[in-house]
Each structure stands twice: as C-alpha cells, then as structure tokens.
Amino acid sequence: MFEQIKLDYGFDALEPYIDTETMQTHYGKHHAAYTANLNKLADQAGKTDESIEDILAELVEIKDIELRTGLRNNGGGFYNHNLYFKEITPGGSNLPSGILAAKIDEAFGSFDSMKEKLTALSIGQFGSGWAWLSKTSDGSLFASKTDNQDNPISLKTGHTPIMCIDVWEHAYYLKYKNLRASYVEALWNVINWDIVAELYKA
Ligand SMILES: [Fe+2]
Incomplete structure (x- = not known):
C-alpha cells in the first residue's frame, strides 16, 4: 500500500x-x-x-x-x-553546506547559478511538468526537466532525484495565476537543503 x-x-x-x-x-x-x-x-x-x-x-x-x-x-x-x-518546509533551511555545496559549485559554478539554471528550466517547461536536481551515478549533480509526471527514474536516465520543482498549474495558479516565475522565485524560500543533502548522501 x-x-x-x-x-x-x-x-x-x-x-x-x-x-x-x-x-x-x-x-x-x-x-x-x-x-x-x-x-x-x-x-x-x-x-x-x-x-x-x-x-x-x-x-x-x-x-x-x-x-x-x-x-x-x-x-x-x-x-x-x-x-x-x-x-519544502516552513522557512526553508540554511543554504547547502559540506558535500552538497561542493557538488553544486562543481556542477553549476555557484549556488546562485544552480538556482538560475533550475529556475530557467522551470519557466521554460512548456505545459505541465517538473524541474529536477539529480545525483548522477558518479555523484555529480545534474539539472533537467520533464513533461507531465515523468521523472528521471521513469525516463531511465540513471539519475537519482534529490530536489524537484512542480510546475503544474495546480501548484501555483490559485495564488500566482499565470505568473509561474513568481511561484518559482517564492518556492526557493521554503526549500529544506538539509533534506536535499540527506537525499544526496543516501
Ligand atoms: Fe503537483
């Protein structure tokens, strides 16, 4: 069940x-x-x-x-x-530290560049879907987007998702209407990086 x-x-x-x-x-x-x-x-x-x-x-x-x-x-x-x-969690959490922070810098250059990349993928997704931060088989990080309810597992990318952004309209339309970018910008405030780090290490 x-x-x-x-x-x-x-x-x-x-x-x-x-x-x-x-x-x-x-x-x-x-x-x-x-x-x-x-x-x-x-x-x-x-x-x-x-x-x-x-x-x-x-x-x-x-x-x-x-x-x-x-x-x-x-x-x-x-x-x-x-x-x-x-x-997601009220108030989010501290920014990534340790291994997760290092891997973010390695893959994207900086935490802000990673946010920009995932934000661009979220805004650029045509129609319903998701943006993903995933761990690859060699432990590096990878950003992607998928249609509908697909994900890196069902698409058999070999990557393990550690963070996602829901860009279906049901995730934001009641408050943000057509302004998906405003929702994504707001979402960054409630991301729990401690949990993302746990998922990275798992
Ligand atoms: Fe959803």
Whole structure:
C-alpha cells in the first residue's frame, strides 16, 4: 500500500510563499488522487510488493499499454509529490553546506547559478511538468526537466532525484495565476537543503 508522505507542517505553514488553499488542494486532492490511483493500478499489475522506484524503472515490462500509461502518470505523480512535499518546509533551511555545496559549485559554478539554471528550466517547461536536481551515478549533480509526471527514474536516465520543482498549474495558479516565475522565485524560500543533502548522501 503506497501512502502519501505525512506532512510535519500545517497547510498554512508555508505562507506567504505557498498559500493554504493551494496546499490543501495540492496535497489533499491532487496528490491523494495520484496515490489512490497508483494503489489501484499497482494491484491490477500485481506490483503491490514493489517499490515505487522499481515500478517506475520497469514500466516497459508492462504489456498492457493503458495500464503502463496509468502507472507512469499516477506512479510518477505519487513519487514526484512525495519528494516535493518532503523537501519544502516552513522557512526553508540554511543554504547547502559540506558535500552538497561542493557538488553544486562543481556542477553549476555557484549556488546562485544552480538556482538560475533550475529556475530557467522551470519557466521554460512548456505545459505541465517538473524541474529536477539529480545525483548522477558518479555523484555529480545534474539539472533537467520533464513533461507531465515523468521523472528521471521513469525516463531511465540513471539519475537519482534529490530536489524537484512542480510546475503544474495546480501548484501555483490559485495564488500566482499565470505568473509561474513568481511561484518559482517564492518556492526557493521554503526549500529544506538539509533534506536535499540527506537525499544526496543516501
Ligand atoms: Fe503537483
């Protein structure tokens, strides 16, 4: 049984960067629906005992195209939002330090350049999707974007996501309307770099 990550903060705790109504809808409706659908489809596919990472990495094994697409979208929606809601926290956290800071500098030149790169990917994504900061197999960092609920795992890039930016309109439209850039700029204030660092080291 796949379960949504439990939030250790209230729906109103990310104000003013992410508004209460968006959090209620995003976590309580959208993420809840992806999770319920994933559980139904994983059952149909006989995959309730597998990890979500394994399901997403092995989509090609599912011969029924409708079932495969359903697991790609809802399994991705489940996984992606679990990471998103885990990595945001009221007030954010200190800037990256130690190994994560070093890897950010190595890949992007500086923390600010990394933010600029991910912001540009987020704003440049046409339609719904995500921007990603991932760890590659040699431990370096890589920035990318994906369509819909795809992610570096379902696309079999070999990279492990450690931070993501949801750029579906449901993530920002209630407060920011069409101003995706304003939402992305605000989101940086609530990123928990301690959690991103933990995911890097995992
Ligand atoms: Fe979302």
